[in-house]
Amino acid sequence: MSDQLLTTALPEDQLQILRHALGVGEYGWERSYRNHFVTGPGGADHQHCMALVARGFMVQRAGNAITGGSDLFNVTPAGRAAVQEHTPPPPKLTRSQQRYQQFLRYDGGVTFGEYLRGWR
Secondary structure (H helix, E strand, O other), rough: HHHHHHHHOOOOHHHHHHHHHHOOOOOOOOOOOOEEEOOOOOOOOHHHHHHHHEEEEEEEEEEOOOOOOOOEEEEEEHHHHHHHHHOOOOOOOHHHHHHHHHHOOOOOOOOOHHHHHHOO
16 A cells, blocks of 8 residues: 555655654755654644645644644654655765765864864
8 A cells, every 4th residue: 555655746845744754854865863743733734744644654643741732743654665755866976075074974073174184
């Protein structure tokens, strides 16, 4: 059944909600660090979340004190697969861009210029 769900188009608004809920960034290229989306009835986001629940991409949980009474939505495995299916490959980085990405992962407490000069 989930294969059938994935072959249909996913509206951009719903895709953005799934990406936001997972914390994977605007284009879906970042590592997921969460799995929740909080919104209350009456808003456009809530309507999109309910549509995602109907498609099996999210599950809905009743609001509580922590969510301020708003509903809590979690992405299902089918929702994760839909995000992956609708995520284009990341752009090819130049050598300079790759070097800068390495610097961002490096935790040496040096400036980028120092890093380039070999402060490893």
